[in-house]
Amino acid sequence: MKRKIIREVLLIVGLAILLGFVFTFITKQGFFSNKSSSNSSVKNSLEIIPLQKAKELFESKEALFIDSRHEFEYKLGHIEGAINIALNELESKSTQLDSIPKNKLIIIYCDGADCNSSVELGVKCLESGFTNIKIFFGGWQEWKNANFPIVK
Amino acid sequence: MKSLLSNPIFILIVRVFLGGLFVVSSLDKIIYPEAFTVSILNYKVVDETFAILTATTLPWLELICGFLLIIGVYSRTSALILTTLLMGFTILIVSALIRGLDISCGCFTQDPNAEKIGYRKILENVGFILMGVYLVFAKVEGITLLQVLRKKSDFPPSLS
Numbered sequence: 001m002k003r004k005i006i007r008e009v010l011l012i013v014g015l016a017i018l019l020g021f022v023f024t025f026i027t028k029q030g031f032f033s034n035k036s037s038s039n040s041s042v043k044n045s046l047e048i049i050p051l052q053k054a055k056e057l058f059e060s061k062e063a064l065f066i067d068s069r070h071e072f073e074y075k076l077g078h079i080e081g082a083i084n085i086a087l088n089e090l091e092s093k094s095t096q097l098d099s100i101p102k103n104k105l106i107i108i109y110c111d112g113a114d115c116n117s118s119v120e121l122g123v124k125c126l127e128s129g130f131t132n133i134k135i136f137f138g139g140w141q142e143w144k145n146a147n148f149p150i151v152k
Numbered sequence: 153m154k155s156l157l158s159n160p161i162f163i164l165i166v167r168v169f170l171g172g173l174f175v176v177s178s179l180d181k182i183i184y185p186e187a188f189t190v191s192i193l194n195y196k197v198v199d200e201t202f203a204i205l206t207a208t209t210l211p212w213l214e215l216i217c218g219f220l221l222i223i224g225v226y227s228r229t230s231a232l233i234l235t236t237l238l239m240g241f242t243i244l245i246v247s248a249l250i251r252g253l254d255i256s257c258g259c260f261t262q263d264p265n266a267e268k269i270g271y272r273k274i275l276e277n278v279g280f281i282l283m284g285v286y287l288v289f290a291k292v293e294g295i296t297l298l299q300v301l302r303k304k305s306d307f308p309p310s311l312s
Contacts, residue, residue: 008229012220016213023182023212030185030208070255088190088256115196 046122047134054107054136055148063105068121069140078140079109080149087117090124097128105132112141157290166290167231170283171221174214174234177260181211191258195248213237221287228288235284242277245269 024030049057057063058079065082067074074084085093100106106125110118122133136143144150156162181188185207192203214237217230241259248255248269257269 005229005232008226009233012216012226012229012233013213016216017209019216020209020212024185024208030189030204033186070253073252076252088194111196116193116200120190 046119046126048137049107049134051136051138051142051146053134054109054138054143055146057105057107057134058148063107063134064100065136066106066108066121067140068108068110068117069115073111073140077144077150077152079143080151082109082151085121087121087124090121097125100130102129103131105134106130107134107136109136109139109143112139115139157286160291163287163290166283166287167221167224167227170231170234170280170287171218173280174218175222178211178214178218180261181207181258182215185211188258191256194253194255194258195244196251196253197244197247210237231284231287235281235288238277238281238284242274242281245273245277249274 021031025032058065058081065079067078067082067084068087069078069084070086071084071089074082074086078084083096085097090097108118108122108125110116118135118137118139122135125133185204188207188211189200189203192198192206193200198206213233217234220226220230221234245257249271253269255269257273259273
C-alpha cells in the first residue's frame with residue numbers, strides 16, 4: 001500500500017515537472033524567458049554599494065533614496081528622505097518615477113541582503129532609461145543597526 | 153463517523169469541491185508564472201532560482217492533482233499531495249504574518265493588490281486541510297470517472 005502511494009506520488013510529481021518545463025519552454029517563460037536573460041545582463045550592470053558609500057552619498061544630498069519595500073514596512077520606518085516605490089506598486093506610482101530626472105543618482109534599497117526587490121526595481125528603472133542607479137544591498141536593517149538617520 | 157467515511161455522495165462532493173478549487177487556483181499561476189514567482193519571492197524564504205522552479209512546477213502539480221481528484225483516479229494520493237501542499241502554504245502564511253509581511257497570498261490570483269494574507273486565509277486553509285485529510289482516510293474509490301465510463305457492475309447502488 002505504502003509502495004503504491006509512493007509510486008503514484010512520483011508519477012504525479014514527475015508529470016507535473018515535465019508539463020511545467022514543457023509549457024514554460026513553449027511559452028518562453030520562467031527559466032526559458034528571454035526577459036530573464038536580458039535581465040541578468042542588466043542586473044550585472046547595477047552597482048551594489050556598501051553601507052559607508054550609501055552614507056557618504058546620503059550626506060552629499062546628491063542621491064535620491066528609494067525604498068522598494070511594501071508601503072506597510074516603509075511606514076514603520078525608512079531612511080530619512082527616502083521615497084517609497086514598492087515593486088508591486090510600480091505601475092500605480094509610475095508618475096512619481098517619471099517626475100525624476102533620468103540622470104539623477106538613485107539609490108534603491110529593500111529590507112536587507114535577503115530581499116531582492118531593490119535589484120528588481122533597479123532593473124526596471126534601468127529599463128525605463130535611468131542611467132545612475134545604485135543598490136544599497138545591506139538595506140534598511142544595516143542602516144537602522146548603524147543608527148544612521150531614519151524616519152519613523 | 154464510519155458511515156461518513158464511506159458515504160459515496162459526500163465523498164464525491166468533497167472530492168469535486170477540493171479538486172475544482174485546485175484546478176481553478178492553478179490556472180492563473182500557469183498562465184502567469186513570472187507573477188507567481190514574484191508572489192513566492194514576497195514570502196522571503198527562497199531565492200530566485202528556487203522560486204522560478206516552484207512557479208514552473210507547482211501549479212501543474214495542483215492542476216493534475218485537482219483533475220485526478222475530480223475524475224476519481226489516484227484520488228487518495230492526489231488528496232495526500234494536496235493536503236501536504238496546503239499544510240506547507242499555511243505554515244508559510246503563518247511565518248509571513250509573524251514576520252509582519254503585508255503581502256498578497258498568491259493563492260488564486262496573482263494580482264498583488266488582491267487577497268492579502270491574514271487569519272481568514274489560515275482558517276480557510278485549515279478547512280481545506282480537513283477536507284484533504286478526510287479524503288485520505290475515506291473510501292475515495294467509491295465512484296470514479298473510470299467506473300462510470302466502464303459501467304462497472306460494482307458501481308455503488310446508492311448512486312445507480
